[in-house]
Amino acid sequence: MANEFADLIMGPAKVYYAPVGEALPNENSVGYGVAWGGNWVAFGYTKTPLSCNYEFEEFEAKVQEALAAVKRRKTSEALTLETTLAQLTADNVQMGSGGTVTDTAAGAAQVQMEELEAGNNAVLGEYAWGFEGEYRKDDGTQFPVRLFIWKGTAKLNGALEFGKEDYPGIPLQIKALHDASKTAGKNLFKLQKVLAPHT
Numbered sequence: 001m002a003n004e005f006a007d008l009i010m011g012p013a014k015v016y017y018a019p020v021g022e023a024l025p026n027e028n029s030v031g032y033g034v035a036w037g038g039n040w041v042a043f044g045y046t047k048t049p050l051s052c053n054y055e056f057e058e059f060e061a062k063v064q065e066a067l068a069a070v071k072r073r074k075t076s077e078a079l080t081l082e083t084t085l086a087q088l089t090a091d092n093v094q095m096g097s098g099g100t101v102t103d104t105a106a107g108a109a110q111v112q113m114e115e116l117e118a119g120n121n122a123v124l125g126e127y128a129w130g131f132e133g134e135y136r137k138d139d140g141t142q143f144p145v146r147l148f149i150w151k152g153t154a155k156l157n158g159a160l161e162f163g164k165e166d167y168p169g170i171p172l173q174i175k176a177l178h179d180a181s182k183t184a185g186k187n188l189f190k191l192q193k194v195l196a197p198h199t
Helices: 090-097
Strands: 014-018 051-061 071-085 100-104 113-117 127-136 142-156 170-176 189-193
Touching (some): 071 142, 090 113, 090 142, 090 170
Antiparallel strands (some): 051 071, 071 170, 100 113, 142 189
C-alpha cells in the first residue's frame, strides 16, 4: 500500500467567500494554491485551525414490541465552520458584524484610514463560502481538497483580545443555510477532493 498515508490531510486551509450563486473554481484548471478567480475573495491568514462540524438531530420511531428503535430519520441538520482570522482589518471584522467599511485615501491634511460602522441592522449578509486544503500524493504531487457552502451567514464568535503576550484574532463562525435552488439531497454543501490530473 504505497499510498496508504496520502489521505492524511495536513496543513492549513484557506477560507474564501463570494456572492451567493458564484461559479465554483474549475477543478480541471484551478490547482491547489491558485486563486479561485471570479468574485471569490480569500480571507488571508488564519490564527487557529479551521474546524468543520456537520451535525443533525433525529427522530426515532419505536413500537411496543421492540426495545430498540425500528426506524430513524433526520429532523434537522447544520454545518458550521469556525476559525480565527489573523489579520485585524475592517473588512474581516465587517464579515462577522455587518456594517459598512469606508476607505479614505491619504491627502494633504488627511491620513489614510479604514472605518467600520455597524449596529442596529437585523439582516445578516448571505454569502457562498469555501475552503481549500492540500491533498499530497506520495510522489509529492499536490491536489486541492475543497468544501463549498452554497449559502451561509457569518458572525463574530468571541472577543477580540488585545494583550502584550498575544495578538488579536477575529473569531469567525460560518453557518450554512439551505439552498432551495439545488437538487434535493445536495442543498447544504459539496466536498471535492481531486485525486489525479486529467488525462
